[in-house]
Amino acid sequence: MAKQPFQVRMERYRRRQFWRDTGQAYLYLLPAFVILGTFIFYPFIRAFFISFYRWDFINPVKTFVGIGNYVTVLHDPLFWASVWHTVYYVLGSVLPEMVLALLIASLLNTKLRGRSFFRTAFFLPYVTPAVAATMIFYWIYDRDYGLLNYFLTHLFHVHLIDWLNSPAYAMPAVILLGIWQFLGFDVVIFLAGLQGIDRTYYEAAQVDGASAWSRFRRITLPLLSPTTFFVFIISIIGSFKIFNQIYVLWTNRGGGPLHSAMTVMIYFYNTAWGEYHMGEASAVANILFVLIFLITLFQMWLSRRWVFYK
Amino acid sequence: MEVNRLLKRGLCAILIVGLLGLGVAVGAVAASKVNVTFWHAMSSVNQDTLKALANEFMQDHPGIQITLVYQGGYGDLATKLLSATAAGNPPVMAQMYEDDTMKYLEAGALLPLGDQISSSILSDLPQALIDDNTFEVNGKEVMETVPFNKSAMILFYNTDLLKTPPTTWDELLQDAKSLTVDTNGDGTPDQYGFGIRPYTEFYIEFFHQAGGQIFNADWSKCTVNSDAGIQAMDYLLKLKPYSLYQSQYLSDPFGNGKVAMYIGSSAGMSFVGSASKGHHGWATAPLPAGPMNGGSILQGTNIGVFNLGTTQAQRDAAVQFIDFLLSKKATLQWAEDTGYVPILKSDITDPEWTNFVADHPTYEAPVQMMKQWFVYPNQQNMYNIRQEIETAFEQVMLGKSDPQAALDAAAQTIDNQYLGS
Numbered sequence: 114m115a116k117q118p119f120q121v122r123m124e125r126y127r128r129r130q131f132w133r134d135t136g137q138a139y140l141y142l143l144p145a146f147v148i149l150g151t152f153i154f155y156p157f158i159r160a161f162f163i164s165f166y167r168w169d170f171i172n173p174v175k176t177f178v179g180i181g182n183y184v185t186v187l188h189d190p191l192f193w194a195s196v197w198h199t200v201y202y203v204l205g206s207v208l209p210e211m212v213l214a215l216l217i218a219s220l221l222n223t224k225l226r227g228r229s230f231f232r233t234a235f236f237l238p239y240v241t242p243a244v245a246a247t248m249i250f251y252w253i254y255d256r257d258y259g260l261l262n263y264f265l266t267h268l269f270h271v272h273l274i275d276w277l278n279s280p281a282y283a284m285p286a287v288i289l290l291g292i293w294q295f296l297g298f299d300v301v302i303f304l305a306g307l308q309g310i311d312r313t314y315y316e317a318a319q320v321d322g323a324s325a326w327s328r329f330r331r332i333t334l335p336l337l338s339p340t341t342f343f344v345f346i347i348s349i350i351g352s353f354k355i356f357n358q359i360y361v362l363w364t365n366r367g368g369g370p371l372h373s374a375m376t377v378m379i380y381f382y383n384t385a386w387g388e389y390h391m392g393e394a395s396a397v398a399n400i401l402f403v404l405i406f407l408i409t410l411f412q413m414w415l416s417r418r419w420v421f422y423k
Numbered sequence: 424m425e426v427n428r429l430l431k432r433g434l435c436a437i438l439i440v441g442l443l444g445l446g447v448a449v450g451a452v453a454a455s456k457v458n459v460t461f462w463h464a465m466s467s468v469n470q471d472t473l474k475a476l477a478n479e480f481m482q483d484h485p486g487i488q489i490t491l492v493y494q495g496g497y498g499d500l501a502t503k504l505l506s507a508t509a510a511g512n513p514p515v516m517a518q519m520y521e522d523d524t525m526k527y528l529e530a531g532a533l534l535p536l537g538d539q540i541s542s543s544i545l546s547d548l549p550q551a552l553i554d555d556n557t558f559e560v561n562g563k564e565v566m567e568t569v570p571f572n573k574s575a576m577i578l579f580y581n582t583d584l585l586k587t588p589p590t591t592w593d594e595l596l597q598d599a600k601s602l603t604v605d606t607n608g609d610g611t612p613d614q615y616g617f618g619i620r621p622y623t624e625f626y627i628e629f630f631h632q633a634g635g636q637i638f639n640a641d642w643s644k645c646t647v648n649s650d651a652g653i654q655a656m657d658y659l660l661k662l663k664p665y666s667l668y669q670s671q672y673l674s675d676p677f678g679n680g681k682v683a684m685y686i687g688s689s690a691g692m693s694f695v696g697s698a699s700k701g702h703h704g705w706a707t708a709p710l711p712a713g714p715m716n717g718g719s720i721l722q723g724t725n726i727g728v729f730n731l732g733t734t735q736a737q738r739d740a741a742v743q744f745i746d747f748l749l750s751k752k753a754t755l756q757w758a759e760d761t762g763y764v765p766i767l768k769s770d771i772t773d774p775e776w777t778n779f780v781a782d783h784p785t786y787e788a789p790v791q792m793m794k795q796w797f798v799y800p801n802q803q804n805m806y807n808i809r810q811e812i813e814t815a816f817e818q819v820m821l822g823k824s825d826p827q828a829a830l831d832a833a834a835q836t837i838d839n840q841y842l843g844s
Contacts, residue, residue: 171509171530256669257681273611278669280821363670365622366498367810370670371817386502388807389526 164395171389182396192397194372195380196404198284202355202376205288206295207348213292214299214344219333221300222307232304239297247361250290251277254362277362280373287374290358295351299344306340307333338420346412353405354378377401456488457740460514463493464500464724468693469572472760480747487740497724508532508731515733516741518724521555521801524568528560532731537566539728539742544749547767551796556725558801569745572763573723574690575792576628578708579674581699584683588708592632592658595684595711599665602683617666618673618685619659619820623809624720625686626816629655631720631797632713637808638800638842645837647812648830654714656819656826663820674698677705686710688722689789692762707788718795723763755779764789804841811836 164182166175186192221232238246253260254276265271276286314332323331334341356378359368366383368375375383377397385394465473470493477489492514494500501523507513508530519527527533537545537557545553552570560567580588584602589595599616606613619625627637635651638644646652667676673685678698687695692707699705710717726748728741747753751767758765759779770776771790780786799805815833818824824832 169526169529170505171526171532173530257676275669277671364496364498365670367813370621371814371821371823386498387810389505 160395160398164392164399166392168391169389170391175392178392182390182392183400186393186396186400191372191375192377192380195368195375195377198368198372198374199353199355199376201284202288202291203349203352205284206291206352207345210292210296210299210348211341211344214296214303215337215341217296217300218303218307219329221304232301235300236297238294241294243294243357244361246294247290247358250286250293250358251362254286278370280369280371283369283374287355287359287362287369290362291352291355294358295348299348302340302344303337306337309340310336335421339422342412342416342420346409349408349412350405353401353408356382456486457736458488458490459516459737459740459744460490460492461741461744462500462504462514462517463491464495464497464518465493465572469761469763472757475760476748476753476756477744479753480744484740484743487743489744508729512732513729515737516726516728516745518571519568519727520724521558521799522806524725524727525558525801525803527727527729528558528567530731532729533567534728534730534738535560535565535567536569536726536728536742536745539745540569540749541746544746544767547769548749549766549768549793549796551721551793551798552766555721555798555801568725568727569749570766571724571726571748572690572757572761573721573766574688574763575719575721575789575796576624576686576710577689577719577788577792578684578686578710579677579691579695580684580706580708581677581680582704582706584703588684588706589711590709591711592713596658596662596665598684599662603665612665614680615665615667615676615682616684617662618676618682619663619666619668620673620685620687621668621670621813621817621820623813623816624722626655626659626812627799628686628710628720629659629713631718632710632716633658634713634715637812638802642800642802643842645808645834645842647815647837648827648834651715652830653826656816656830660819660826668820678702689764689792690723690762692785705785707785709788709791716795718797719792721796721798758786759783762786762789764793802841807841808837811841 163175165177165179167178167182168175217235221228221235225231252258256262256273256275256278259276261276262273266273274282276282310333314336315328318328318332355376359374359376359379360366360382363369363374366379366387368379368383378401381394381397381401384390384397461477463470463473470491474491477491481487481489494503497518497520500518501520504513504517504519504523505526508527513527513532524533548570552573553566556568556570557564557566559565578588585598589598595617602614602616603612604614605611630637630647630652633651633654635649635655636646639646667673667682669676672691672694673682673687674691674694675698676682677685677695678700679702689707695705710719726745728738728745730738733741748757749767751770751773754765754767754770755773755776757763758770758776765771765776771793780790799809802808811833815824815829818829819826
C-alpha cells in the first residue's frame with residue numbers, strides 16, 4: 114500500500130525531531146564525557162594494557178611479559194599481607210561504622226534539642242581534608258604526649274600504647290581514624306533514609322502495642338534496607354581504597370611498622386612510585402578492581418534476600 | 424554623541440596597542456635572558472639560603488635568569504621530576520638522589536657534568552663525593568652529577584646530662600645504660616639514654632663500623648648476613664632496652680629531655696637547636712667508633728643537568744651556575760647557613776671556616792666525619808635492597824626474628840630478586 118504524502122512527511126518530521134532531541138542530549142553530555150573519558154576511562158584501559166608489559170616509566174621500551182606481572186604479584190607474600198590488612202581494615206571499620214551511624218541517625222531523627230548542631234558536628238569530619246585531619250591524629254596518637262593515651266591512662270589506667278610504632282596497634286589506629294572520618298557520611302544517608310519512612314507505620318504498630326525494639330526490628334530495618342544496602346556497598350568500596358591516611362601517618366611509603374598498615378593501595382603506590390615497576394603496579398590495580406567487582410556482585414546477589422523494596 | 428563614541432573607540436585602541444607593546448617588550452627582555460629552571464626540595468632556612476645564592480649569581484650574570492621551583496619533599500620532587508622527564512619536559516637542573524639519577528641515565532636525559540665543571544673544582548672534591556656521583560654508563564664509569572647538599576651522621580648529646588661523649592661502642596652502651604632513668608617507678612623509663620629510629624641508614628652505620636659490606640667485590644652476592652651483620656644487630660639489641668624506639672624524628676624527644684643522646688644527620692642541627700632551646704645545652708660529637716672503623720654514611724643529594732628538552736645556552740648557563748655553587752665562597756656560605764657540610768677539600772682549611780667553627784663548635788663533628796665517609800654502592804635496585812635490609816632490621820628490633828634468620832632471609836631475597844639483572 115503506498116504511503117500517503119502526509120504520513121511520509123510526518124515520519125520524516127518525527128525522525129528529524131528525534132535526532133534533534135537526542136543530538137542535543139549528547140551535546141549536553143559531551144563535556145562530562147570528555148572529562149570522564151580523559152581522566153577515568155582512558156587511564157583505566159591504558160592501565161589494563163600496561164599490566165601485560167614490564168615498564169619502568171622512563172625507558173620508552175616496554176617488554177611484553179603476558180601474565181608475568183600477575184604471577185609475580187600473586188606470588189609476593191607482601192601482596193597477600195596487604196590484602197589481609199585491607200580486609201582487616203574493611204571489616205574493622207565498615208561494620209562498627211554502620212552500626213554507630215544507624216544509632217546516631219536514629220537519635221538525630223527524634224525531636225532532640227540542638228539536632229542541627231549535632232548533625233553538622235557529625236558531618237564535619239567528612240568534609241575535613243583527609244591530610245589535615247590525619248596530621249592532627251598523628252599527634253593524638255603520640256605515645257607520650259598524645260591526647261588519646263592521656264585519656265586512656267587517666268580514665269582507664271591503661272598502659273601507654275605506642276599506636277604508631279607497634280605492629281599490633283598500627284592498623285587499629287588507622288581504623289579509628291577511618292571511622293572518625295567517614296561516620297558522618299553514613300549518618301547523613303541513614304538520616305535521609307529514616308526520614309523517608311512513613312510515620313503511619315509506627316503509629317499503627319504502637320496502637321497494636323509493639324515495643325520500641327520490635328518497631329525497630331520489624332519496621333525501621335526492613336524499610337531502611339535499600340539505604341542500608343547503599344551505605345554498605347559505598348562504604349566497602351571506599352574502604353578497600355584507603356590510602357591517604359596511611360600515607361600521611363607513615364611517610365616512608367612502608368605502610369607502618371613492619372608493614373602492618375600496608376593496604377593494597379599502599380602496596381600499589383610503593384610498587385609504582387618506589388620501585389617504578391609500572392607493569393606490576395597496573396596488575397595490582399586490576400586485581401583490586403576485580404576483587405571489588407566480585408564483592409559488589411556478591412553483595413548484589415545477597416541483597417535480593419534481605420533488601421526490601423516497597 | 425559621535426565624539427563620545429569616537430573617543431571611546433580611540434581610547435580602546437590605544438589601550439590595546441599599549442598592552443601589546445608592553446607584552447612584546449617584557450617578552451623581549453625575558454627572551455633575551457637565558458632561563459635556567461632549578462627544581463629543588465629545600466625548605467625554610469635552606470630555601471632562603473638557596474635564593475640568596477641564586478640572587479648573588481644573577482647579579483654577576485645579568486643575562487641568566489635562575490628560576491627556583493620548590494617541589495616539596497624529596498619523594499615528591501623525585502616523582503614529579505620523573506614524570507616530567509618521561510614527558511620529555513624536565514627542568515634544566517634539579518636535585519636528585521643516586522637512585523633517581525640511574526633512572527634518568529636510562530632515558531639518556533643527563534649531561535655528564537664531570538667534563539663540564541671547571542677542573543679546579545673537580546680536583547678540590549673529596550674522592551668519596553666523586554665516587555658517589557659516578558655511574559656506570561655503557562660499561563664506562565662517568566661522573567654524571569655533582570654533590571650539593573651533603574651531611575654526615577653525628578652523635579647529638581645533652582650536655583646537662585653528659586660531660587664527655589662516648590667514643591666507642593662500649594662507651595656508648597655504658598652511657599646509654601647509666602642515663603636511662605625511671606623516675607616514677609612505673610616500669611617505663613622516663614628518660615632514655617639513647618634513641619633508635621628504624622631506618623636503613625641507621626643500621627647500615629653500625630654494619631659498616633663492624634666492617635660489613637652490602638655486596639661482595641663484583642656485586643654478584645649480597646653479604647649482609649656476614650659476621651659483621653650479626654655483630655651489628657647483636658650490639659643494637661643490647662642497646663635497645665636503653666633506647667626510645669620510634670619511627671618519628673628524634674630531635675623533639677631529645678629537645679625535651681626524653682632522650683639523652685641519639686645518632687642522626689648533621690642536617691638536623693637546626694631542628695635540634697630549636698627543640699632544645701630553653702631546655703638544656705647540647706653538643707655534637709663524631710660517631711662512636713665500632714670494632715673496625717668510625718665511619719659515617721654520606722647523606723644528601725646531588726645536582727644534575729638535563730640535556731633532554733633544553734637548549735645549549737641553557738645547559739651552559741646551568742654549568743656556570745654550578746661552578747658558582749661549588750666555588751669556595753658559595754660552599755662556605757651554604758655550609759654556614761644551613762648545617763650541611765662544606766664539600767670542597769680546601770673549605771676545611773680555609774681560615775673563614777676555621778673561625779666559624781671556633782664560634783660554632785657544633786659544626787666541628789660533621790666535618791670530622793667527612794674524613795671517613797662511605798656511600799651506598801650505586802646498584803640498580805638499591806631502593807628494593809634497602810627496603811629488604813630495613814625490614815630485617817625492624818623484625819630484629821621488634822623481636823619478631825633473630826639476627827641470623829632475618830639477615831639470611833634478606834640476603835636470599837636480594838640475591839634471588841635484585842642481583843644479576
